[in-house]
Amino acid sequence: MLRWTIIFLIVAVIAAIFGFGGVAGAAAGIAKILFFIFLVLFLISIISRLFSRR
Structure with a gap:
């Protein structure tokens, strides 16, 4: 999406x-x-990765 x-x-x-x-x-x-869509998806990805490690 960042490419687009x-x-x-x-x-x-x-x-x-x-x-x-x-x-x-x-x-x-x-x-x-x-x-902004890319930024929101990126932040969701980071947050979900932080919670999935626990």
């Missing part, structure tokens, strides 16, 4: 360079949402 976040971030940067404001904004928004 990076891909959308790169698409947003390239679209912003070429002046496609709407596409850049949409890609940046998708990248931001995917990053």
Whole structure:
């Protein structure tokens, strides 16, 4: 999922360079949402691993 976040971030940067404001904004928004989903899943994974060792 982190790979998709990076891909959308790169698409947003390239679209912003070429002046496609709407596409850049949409890609940046998708990248931001995917990053937060990845972050939540990562934290859940860490917490579950800590509790499973006991």
